[in-house]
Amino acid sequence: MTKKKAFVPLIMDVAVPVGSYYLFKDGLGMSTLAALGWSSVVPAVRTGWSVVKDRTVNGLAALILFVNVVGLLLSFVAGDPRLMLVKDSGVSSVVGIGILVSVAMGRPIMTAVAKPWLVKGDERREAAWRRLQSGSEDFRRAERVFSVVWGVVLLGECVVRIVGAYTLPVDTMVWLGTVIMIVAMAGGFLVSGALAAGPMAAMLAAEVCDKRAEGEKCSVSAAPEAPLAAVAE
Incomplete structure (x- = not known):
């Protein structure tokens, strides 16, 4: 395993969803609700794919997805x-x-x-x-x-x-x-x-x-x- 490949899960499960949230919200001017929703796509797909393919839950992806869901709920506060x-x-x-x-x-x-x-x-x-x-x-x-x-x-x-x-x-x-x-x-x-x-x-x-x-x-x-x-x- 190369050094770059070792960081792929961390990038896909954390960096991509978090970075995309700020890109959608601050870069593209989306609302907090929309930014959280769109940034949840990757962790949702990663979580679902791990369940279907490996019969296990991708912990980091699932946690980020859960955090986004909580963020969506809190956005109404x-x-x-x-x-x-x-x-x-x-x-x-x-x-x-x-x-x-x-x-x-x-x-x-x-x-x-x-x-x-x-x-x-x-x-x-x-x-x-x-x-x-x-x-x-x-x-x-x-x-x-x-x-x-x-x-x-x-x-x-x-x-x-x-x-x-x-x-x-x-x-x-x-x-x-x-x-x-x-x-x-x-x-x-x-x-x-x-x-x-x-x-x-x-x-x-x-x-x-x-x-x-x-x-x-x-x-x-x-x-x-x-x-x-x-x-x-």
């Missing part, structure tokens, strides 16, 4: 400015809950986000990933931890923004909401990197080294590339 601020937290809470549910079901959804950065399109790392995923409880635990951290971070961000929306002046929360999001994301990268991405990268490197050809020098880096590199150190 209007009036109270504080309620409008709370509406902005709705997506974070939906994603956070979806991530935690995926962990409870034994299929941590954030693995699909971490894997491309850790495997880097390297066939040896891809093979090592499969071996560890099927035979290492420590590796599977790190997968779950990675998702749990992000689920908790997103839910925590939602709670903080809701509390702020009803306890602080509206004008303050308009800018503070963005600050809270940035801090939450930075914290998520740091904690998930230290507790999960870093250890997973080290296990992958060790597994590749253990399976190297006789006499081959082992020089596989354990540190994942950006944006996970900083948090794995």
Whole structure:
């Protein structure tokens, strides 16, 4: 698997629907309702295709589709400015809950986000990933931890923004909401990197080294590339 191919699922399931939403809304001037509807086409097709073809649910595509549906429902919320601020937290809470549910079901959804950065399109790392995923409880635990951290971070961000929306002046929360999001994301990268991405990268490197050809020098880096590199150190 090439490095570019490793990122195809992430691009198709996340980047395309999110990017198309902003293209439809800001670039083409569509309403929020129309933009959410049209940007749901790709995740809807991807989810349906995975069910028909593989008899499984494409977790990331299904989550993005669910988020868009919630966004469509929330788009009807209007009036109270504080309620409008709370509406902005709705997506974070939906994603956070979806991530935690995926962990409870034994299929941590954030693995699909971490894997491309850790495997880097390297066939040896891809093979090592499969071996560890099927035979290492420590590796599977790190997968779950990675998702749990992000689920908790997103839910925590939602709670903080809701509390702020009803306890602080509206004008303050308009800018503070963005600050809270940035801090939450930075914290998520740091904690998930230290507790999960870093250890997973080290296990992958060790597994590749253990399976190297006789006499081959082992020089596989354990540190994942950006944006996970900083948090794995």
